[in-house]
């Protein structure tokens with residue numbers, strides 16, 4: 001349910017930080033105030049695909065996992081996780097991940113990771129972002145028409161014909177994987193989407209650079225070319241932009257330890273857990289429990305107090321106040337006096 005409801009807190013407007021989680025009764029230290037559902041969209045970075053269980057996100061110091069699903073290319077810590085994952089994905093999801101896997105194998109020489117590129121230019125403006133997505137929708141229309149008219153759709157042929165500019169050759173598996181997981185969730189629960197993901201704080205200029213915008217644009221077109229035809233109505237600029245805009249301000253990093261720190265394995269969107277604002281002196285600690293999150297009071301909290309987590313990575317104790325504020329400004333785009341928030 002989103003925003004979440006509880007006898008312990010309510011999501012309410014705050015003075016200067018949008019909505020926040022406000023205690024509606026006294027919360028004793030160590031109380032778990034919220035356990036999240038599974039993510040509405042997530043990605044485990046491709047470089048960790050053999051080490052992180054695709055279902056429960058377990059990671060054992062870089063060891064290769066024992067169970068491999070050959071059709072999807074996903075790896076699991078156990079056959080229970082594999083069969084649970086297949087069941088959760090359903091026929092359409094399994095087929096979409098199979099296509100995704102074949103596409104990445106086909107394009108293995110064109111794989112890139114846009115986040116490894118240096119930030120060369122300014123962030124694209126809102127107008128540049130909208131113009132790119134309008135153009136993407138026009139090109140996606142041609143791909144959809146070609147696919148639905150082909151008697152035997154051949155994704156690669158359609159893809160080659162429809163996407164001819166040189167930069168379209170690059171494939172970013174992490175962006176593709178994040179979008180596909182969110183698109184599948186949307187296709188499974190279209191009625192929940194407006195009240196969950198669409199309710200989150202959105203960043204309308206979420207791209208770090210023009211190459212980053214292009215990589216997302218390309219990923220949308222590539223998915224339009226490869227997903228099962230049945231899934232095509234869910235592959236829209238609106239769904240993709242919502243996933244991207246929401247991730248920029250709400251995603252939770254998935255790290256190898258139960259808390260922040262260690263290896264950065266991926267990230268996920270957890271709508272009901274996305275109403276906690278940041279504080280440099282948080283009264284709530286978050287802990288990853290498998291593929292979900294748990295939020296616990298680190299001290300007694302009074303009625304009316306705001307429940308806050310830290311958005312910083314766990315190393316903030318070593319940062320100066322100026323460094324903390326600049327990190328929050330860079331990644332989250334807000335300025336806040338650290339002693340207040």
Ligand SMILES: C[S@@+](CC[C@H](N)C(=O)[O-])C[C@H]1O[C@@H](n2cnc3c(N)ncnc32)[C@H](O)[C@@H]1O
Nearest residue numbers: 017018019201249274275276277278334336341
């Ligand atoms: C995960 S959302 C938190 C919920 C959000 N306030 C809302 O209304 O949906 C993160 C966004 O909340 C805002 N925010 C969080 N902590 C803040 C703070 N300490 N000061 C100002 N804005 C904050 C920023 O806009 C940030 O991008």
